[in-house]
Amino acid sequence: MLLNDEQQSVFLKNPGMKIGFGGIGKGYAADKAKALLIEKGVSAGIINASGDLNTWGKQPNGKDWTVAIVNPLNKEKVFSWMPVYNSAVVTSGNYEKYVKFNNVLYTHIIDPRTGYPATGILSATVFTKTAELADALATSIFVMGTSTGLDFINQLKGVECIIVDQDNHILTSKNITLNPLKND
Template sequence: MKAPIFLFALFFSLVNYGQQPYKKTLKLMGCHFEITLVAKDSMTANRQINTAVIEITRIEKLISSWDKNSQTSEINRNAGIKPVKVGVELFQLIKRALKISKLTNGAFDISYASMDNVWFFDGSMTEMPSKDIIKKSVEKVGYQNIVLNEKNQSVFLKKKGMKIGFGALGKGYAADKAKILLQKSGVTSGIINASGDLNAWGTQPTGKEWLVAIVNPLNKEKVFSWMPVNNSAVVTSGNYEKYVKFNNVLYTHIIDPRTGYPATGVLSVTIFTKTAELADALATSVFVMGAETGLNFINQLKGVECIIVNENNKMITSKNIQLKTIKND
């Protein structure tokens, strides 16, 4: 449902105060991960980055719906048949996902993976799908049909053919877990960036904050403003690279799991909060809700802020956001 887009410009000071940032870009979980750590030398940094890679790879094996040996695939295979006992980590991840589904009235839903593919964003679509086809595409979607049994630690999908997937929070969760592991191993500052799902901690070697740029969705060379990232996560979802247009309406690749129709009216959503997992899920949710409803929703949550760019390329912020505007000459 969600394909986060890399929107961030990170500003580094390379002045050497005994330590400096080391960066490595890798392909993990089917996307680009950029891991930046502040370390005393490249050997130390590479060893620590490898620790993060091992953790991210472990998470992928746990939540992948493509790996037939994963616990997630086992749950999907047994949809409509029987509950599947899973490990504590996956059970708790699904439990948190269901809480977000209830909180957002289904705007976020890990059973989105059950949707039939009726929308294509590769240029091949020439007309709108029919209402009947769209309605049928979401018949097996519905977080209410995911049954968790705390005692048995099992997961059951009620409908045969149902599937769950973690595309809307998996990379964020992996970034969070890698960050925790690195902090425990003594890394005092760094950034895990999973294709736009970003989690940062500590500061630059000079003591200055890490900064993230909020770019213009219609021109990624231009920056609207910048925000400091203080031991928190930032996730942006955007629709301006994958979309179709019918009757002068732009339909994004981010689809409302309740209706089967793509979200409209928003170009990008950036969420700031403590974990990339939560930010990832909320970015999708706000995109589906739309600018007005999404903003009202975020303003009711403690410790969460957002920046929305609407279809008119106007930037709207939640109540506690303070921006420093950057002029683009």
């Protein structure tokens, strides 16, 4: 990749090279889209940048926005709904992007300490004011693991999380109470 500061351009010199919008790019884009819509006078909304959500205001019926927390073992199922008001929600998980090789699941989230895919967590959902921060924190928690991740989040003001560990246990930061869905 060649960067040209003078022309503010990027050139990808090898065939097949791509610039991805992963990492914290989606959260950043959701935050920028929200800011633009607010600047244009939109009084309420929800931005969904491939699962990185950012909300402001309330729904037309006056209620808070509600987001689904997906079951990482079956992404077609929801294990809880959470109200969201003027904040962002982002989940990092191993159930969308992975490869299974010799019956071992390898996620796309790499632990920089080992160079191998992170293990121990199936999903980490973060609630905070901006999608960019939520995105960065969700991925960080995924790499940190459950106890270090929860301890870290519990020290941050205005940040909460829900973790589903590899044994399908649901753990939450100190200010979240889940009301699990009842199976009918």
